[in-house]
Amino acid sequence: MKEKMKRIIAGLLLAGLVVSGVPAAAVYAEEGSTEPPVQTQETDEAQNEEPEELAVNNIFNKEAADDETSAQEESVQEEPAQEETAQEDAVQEEPAEEAVQEEAAEDADREDGAQNESVQEKSSEEPVQEDAEQKDEVSAGTIDFVYIEKPYLTTPDTQRIVVAFDEGISGTDEIALTVEDESGSQTEWPLAKEKDGLYLFEKEFTGEAYTGTYQAVSLQLGAGDDAETVDLADMDVRAEFGVNEEYDGYDELQPMDEETAAEDAVEASVVTIDENGVTEAQDDIADALNTAGIQTAGISTFSRAASRSVEPRTGNIVIALDPGHDSRSPGASANGLKEEVLTLKIAKYCKAELEKYDGVEIYMTRTDADCPFDMSGAGCIEKRVNAAADAGAQIYVSFHLNSSTSSTPKGAEVIIQNKNWRPEVAEESEALAEKIMDELVALGLSEREIYYRNSEAGEKYADGSSADYFSVHRNCKLRNIPGIIIEHAFLTNSSDVNSFLKTEAGLKKLGVADAKGIVKYLGLDQGQWKTDAAGNRYFYVKGAKVTGEYKIGNAWYYFDPEKDGAMVTGLFDLPGKKVYYNENGQMQYGEQKINGQWYYFKPGSGAMQTGLVDLGTKTVYYASNGQMQYGEQKINGYWYYFKPGNGAMQTGLVDLRTKTVYYASNGRMQYGEQKINGYWYYFKPGNGAMQIGLMDLGTKMVYYSSNGQMQYGEQKINGHWYYFKPGSGAMQTGLIDLGTKMVYYASNGQMQYGEQKINGHWYYFKPGNGAMQTGVVDLGSKTVYYDKTGKMVYGERVISGHYYFFKTGSGAMVKSEWYKGSYYNKNGQKEPEQFMPIIGKSEATVDQLMEYYSKGNIAYPEFYEESDAPTLKDFCTIYYEEAEKQGVRAEVAFVQAMKETNWLKYGHDVKIEQYNFAGLGATGGGERGASFDTVREGIRAQIQHLYAYASSEGIDGLAYPCVDPRFVNVSPKGGSPYVEWLGQSENPASDYGWAVDETYGLSISKSVEVCLENK
Structure with missing residues (x-):
């Protein structure tokens, strides 16, 4: 049982565990045997009268202790019978009292024997000093407990620690307590007072610089080489306290239930003050502490006498x-x-x-x-x-x-x-x-x-x-x-x-x-003000002059100890902070104007603030002297701007007269590209100046207007038109489609006009608006023709149903002259005009069709081996038969099929398995078009479609039932009777024709001529 209790109690290092949960004074003791707990009630009124803060000092004031002894002795009352019964039951569960005492005695004997043996061994090793001036050997008894007055304190305040020995320290008057802060730095606290084995150590904590947690680690007995160290950690004593902050374990100061308190008190490594009574070990402490007027947390929490004392800031x-x-x-x-x-x-x-x-x-x-x-x-x-x-x-x-x-x-x-x-x-x-x-x-x-x-x-x-x-x-x-x-x-x-x-x-x-x-x-007192002949003001409470920081009503004051407690006004340095007291001596908070300069003092602490401070309605900047700053300020390598007058940190675009700059939401000046309210701006690296005009950003050239915003689309700059791509703002060069027109921008971004040679091709851009021209254009010295892409064309062309010829090199239209065996009139039209009809008897044979197919340099696809045209001859025969039956020239239909299918290789939207040989219904964008069941059906549909373009007879003129799903879409019927007119640009009516491709019909007619060359 004893070993079990040692393990349990060794983990408890905090004392003053009371129901209130308010941190009480902590008491630590070395492990030792004690009697079973005795339940008591502490109701000593005299004890209540003693201010808690002064309790430790009074341990060492015998007169004060003697005055109160009798009153304390009378305060102990008997417990109710039911508690005595419960206590008896608890005692019955423990070893007999005599056994506990006997075991304790045996332990003590063993420890004494070990100590004696140690002393004897030491004596045998060291020579005996017989000098008459030999110093007494330093010795000390066993530590009973360590008492910390305030487990938590706020500055300014004084901490007091009492170490109690069962026997006093002898052989030296030089005794110090070593206290270590959380960084490992150690400080020695000299002995302040000593009384009957109680040793008091004190230290004043004056300012926020002392904030942290502290631990008493050892006692130094003596000085120099003869000094001995008593390590508290070796005794499992962890005596801690916090200054301006709570230490780990502070929250463990919680109430103990009665049963736990009784059990843990059997062997108390830590002396605890329980809510209903104290153990014998606690009574020993009470004899020492309560006699002098020390109050436990259970009493001091409502002591009117303590409340009436003149308290420092933390009291x-x-x-x-x-x-x-x-x-x-x-x-x-x-x-x-x-x-x-x-x-x-x-x-x-x-x-x-x-x-x-x-x-x-x-x-x-x-x-x-x-x-x-x-x-x-x-x-x-x-x-x-x-x-x-x-x-x-x-x-x-x-x-x-x-x-x-x-x-x-x-x-x-x-x-x-x-x-x-x-x-x-x-x-x-x-x-x-x-x-x-x-x-x-x-x-x-x-x-x-x-x-x-x-x-x-x-x-x-x-x-x-x-x-x-x-x-x-x-x-x-x-x-x-x-x-x-x-x-x-x-x-x-x-x-x-x-x-x-x-x-x-x-x-x-x-x-x-x-x-x-x-x-x-x-018994509160509002105190009394006094003013001396020199005008200095002082404050007295209960006749005592107040010094240091002191709160009167809702305001803090400072009474300077170095000036006999005179009230301070103006800026004043306190430990860890500078504060400001107005003419009435009251500490001020928030914004304050002092000698024409604005300052800010932190609400709560009153500490003067420096650096960037958020005041709620604005962010301002205070220099190291606390004064508000204005205008441009460089802070930690960043430029900021504070509005003259109110010092408000500026964000967004700010006009500094010599330049416009931009400050982000955190107030820092920004550089380079910045997006502000949906618009892009550019701020010059280095000085942050907003840029306007054309700017080379390395990856692109952009344009910023006079308000600094990036511009898009067409922009006229210094008399020249430019174009900036929507989205990125990048300046465009080359041919640009503006929707309503195609224009051309040179490498410098400027729009060009007139004739321009681009990538080896001549174009023409209309003077004035720069629109790219297409079709026949009179350049004054010559008439030329630009196709739909704007490129100048050369050679023979069918335009609006007429043949023209444009000379190679110059592109000039041939007019009023014979040229290459043909005559072109004053309008440039060929006379007489000869066009290739679509309707008529086929001039090519099946063999010629096969011969023409061979010019494509591709074998007949294996795909058709299982079709109704397993061979090329079968394929060409079907073309010939279907064309003859419908009255359409076979060579025209066959050549068109080779053009549309790329010699039966396909490769675009239409697939080979569709048997669609002319792209019927394939209008682009992935649309595959019509599909047919056989080769013959697909060829018949193509020929019927050609018939619709070439003949005005319509569906009544078909030799077979209509299989062309788009036959009805051709309107008007017969609008392209000639092969050359199958191209919409070649057709006299520009919206007629099979395809929009330039020279579509002319290219087919030329290929038909090639097909017929093998006649």
């Missing part, structure tokens, strides 16, 4: 004000008034009044209509109490309003905690209630009861006694806080409503009365 009295109910848990309502609304107003008036007193900090459980924990009922109440306790609340006042089914009841009543468990808390609760009731009655309210109410659901406290009925009372008592519920007045009584609840003035009276009662209970 404020924390008062929790709880506006009862909320929007999720509404209270009573009557006469158009709602309890949850009025209690918040009363609490706020109370808060405002309390803040007029120095050394007071107010904690509001809610500041608006909602539960701050997003829940309702008892859960919200418990959260409120615990949050207040965690904030250090020393009293808890819950504001409520009464109601009744009758309109008669009126007046105020206060509900307090019962006196079962922790009666000392209840006594304070009642004392507070009495003070507040006195003030409410003085207002004219009827005096009702001050009472408590026990649980009606059988709920019990840790000692088995009946718990309080109200959740506020139960949870406050669990956290060791006096808590009361004030029922100020009745919402259902017209007198109470009209006198107090209906107006803001009446509500304020209630809140102020509550505050006055609290003030009288705590």
